[in-house]
Amino acid sequence: xxxxxxxxxxxxxxxxxxxxxxxxxxxxxxxxxxxxxxxxxxxxxxxxxxxxxxxxxxxxxxxxxxxxxxxxxxxxx
Numbered sequence: 359x360x361x362x363x364x365x366x367x368x369x370x371x372x373x374x375x376x377x378x379x380x381x382x383x384x385x386x387x388x389x390x391x392x393x394x395x396x397x398x399x400x401x402x403x404x405x406x407x408x409x410x411x412x413x414x415x416x417x418x419x420x421x422x423x424x425x426x427x428x429x430x431x432x433x434x435x
Contacts, residue, residue, distance in 0.1 A: 420430040
C-alpha cells in the first residue's frame with residue numbers, strides 16, 4: 359500500500375496547482391465511499407444475464423470512433 363501512496367504523491371507533485379486542487383476535490387468526494395468485495399447475488403446475476411442478452415451486437419472501439427468522426431488513438435489524449 360505504501361508504494362501506491364508514494365506513486366500518488368509523485369504524480370500529484372508533477373501536476374500544476376490548479377489540477378492539484380481538482381484532484382483534492384475528487385479525493386474528498388470519494389473518501390467516504392466504501393468498496394465492498396462481495397459476490398454478486400441473485401439479482402446481480404439476473405441483471406448481468408439480462409445485459410448480455412440485450413447487448414449481443416458489438417463493434418470494435420476503432421469502428422465506433424470512426425463512425426463518430428474520430429480516430430480511436432485521438433480519444434486517449
